[in-house]
Amino acid sequence: MELDAGRLRILVEVAHAGSIAEAARKLSFTPSALSQQLSKLEKELGTRLLDRTAAGVVPTTVGAILVEHGERVLGELREARAAVKAAMEEQPQRLALGTFATAGEVLVPGALAALERQYPQAELSLVDVEPPGGYGLVTSGDLDLLITHRYPGVPSVPCPGLDRRQLLVDPLRVALPVGHRLTTQEVALADLADDRWISGAPGMPNRTCLSTLAVRANLELRVAYETADYHLILELVGAGLGIALVPQSLLAGVDRARVRIHQLGDAAPAREICLVHRRRPPALVRDLIALLRVSADRLNDAT
Incomplete structure (x- = not known):
């Protein structure tokens, strides 16, 4: 049995969005077209992958396993495209940052502004992500960098295939x-x-x-x-x-x-603020990490 990468991507996007309609909007499909592709994927595997609820859709046990693997597959494909562009001397000029609100307030604005001056042609974006969410988005490549936290008493989120380093x-x-x-x-x-x-x-x-x-x-x-x-x-x-x-x-x-x-x-x-990214990040991500560390140092000096 060979899985279709396009249908796998649809499953991952629907799981991230929690809604077929929202995933369809993001992928520029109609909801009915997405539903048809998901039905074909379920038929190929011989099992249900999503449960429909009043609040949206959630992966079944089997669906969650496939989503986890799908995130890694999509991340590898995006990383491969970036490597090819770098080999062709076309540096990737896209960076999607996910952060929770309070870190966004005190750490991000100065760092993003400095990065924009350094890479004026880069396409930078920011997404609100409340911990412990966001790890799957980094794995799949939807996010290039995640700022997250862990409070005392809160279990650490497993992050196979990702780098997680303390920022503050x-x-x-x-x-x-x-x-x-x-x-x-x-x-x-x-x-x-x-x-x-x-x-x-x-x-x-x-x-x-x-x-x-x-x-x-x-x-x-x-x-x-x-x-x-x-x-x-x-x-x-x-x-x-x-x-x-x-x-x-x-x-x-x-x-x-x-x-x-x-x-x-x-x-x-104390809460620990961390950075999460895929291994072998491109220069754009490495430079933003360095700028965020400058922001963190300044914040430490000010307090």
Whole structure:
């Protein structure tokens, strides 16, 4: 049995999009044409590859296995095309970067602007990707570089065939409203057990981190307000509605008249910001990595 690379690509795109209609838009096909190709692929394999739900489509167990292999196949094909262009002295001039919002805010703008000056003819693009997503997009070549993170207590995502390297260690600080009873530079989690906390919803990385710290300290913490937006979290803290763990990289512009920043002395938690890319990245990707490291160094110096 020989798999058709075109149909494999369609399966991967549909799995990434979570929707046949969205994948059809991206590939410039009609949804019915994509459905027909997927049906042919399922018939060839003799098994269902996608489950249709009210929210869209998700791969079956067999489908997920084929998607994982398909991502690697597509990535290799794209890498082969880039190598041929380089051999013909046509340097690849495309770079797709995926990043989560807070890294995009503090690390990316200066680095992308510098890269654009260095490669004025390059086609640069940016996509929002919330961790732990994005690894499959790098494997398939839809993304050339991914900025992602890992909080304490959150399992590391396997990344066979990819390089993952640390860009920044971003300490998590305790944000307290001005007027809070604790005033020492370092505070202990046990001293904050009776406070109302502000964090992400269950399953979000910052909430998992907070829960992990609480379990380690044998504490139960009460999360009164749930949001993934750190800017809103700081506003809620400033309004006296609770306390929060906030990455140090986002604290440069915090209103110190309303919010005080403290170290969590007994745990010293930090999130790790990483870069993920395919092995043997082209010059465009290597240069962006170097520029992102400059941004990270400047951020460390500023904080």
